[in-house]
Amino acid sequence: SAVISQKPSRDICQRGTSLTIQCQVDSQVTMMFWYRQQPGQSLTLIATANQGSEATYESGFVIDKFPISRPNLTFSTLTVSNMSPEDSSIYLCSVEVVSNQPQHFGDGTRLSIL
């Protein structure tokens, strides 16, 4: 198991600005992921955060829009850049502590863009 802390828990931002979301885990983990949950939609994987190298992005997501950092095995950040109302979503960090065991999720960041 793992305890995941995500900050901020929610924010209201202006169009065109950027926000960085932090994910801190209480133990070292190999795999960290960032998901997006748009209103009324299922969770969609944005990218896998790789320690010491560039993140692996899913189709439809690009580094310029969602830059990700992973400086060590317990911490990652996701930045949502040049935000528009379409970016209003819940953003969730998850980790896989042991391969083929349950993924654990943070409480998410609820983001609203005005």
Added chain:
Amino acid sequence: KQEVTQIPAALSVPEGENLVLNCSFTDSAIYNLQWFRQDPGKGLTSLLLIQSSQREQTSGRLNASLDKSSGRSTLYIAASQPGDSATYLCACRGGGSNYKLTFGKGTLLTVNP
């Protein structure tokens, strides 16, 4: 491309009733299937994980089954309680080095006292 569907989208039952939530997936080449619970304003809580080689898993009043050949999983909740009210999500993990979880949209369960 894996697609996951959950039926029904919403379900309302009286307390004490046994119920079944359904999940179907299009690609049977999965590594495992996970059921999650999401409470309003919260993240996801893992309930049960079924490996691709398993048929079912049980935890307390919860029982999840997996039929890979037909692309189906069910989550059975016995003797439902108001505290079970939440959105239930199923997710399939890809095979091999594909760690991606593909989620359904969830079933919103309301258990009425």
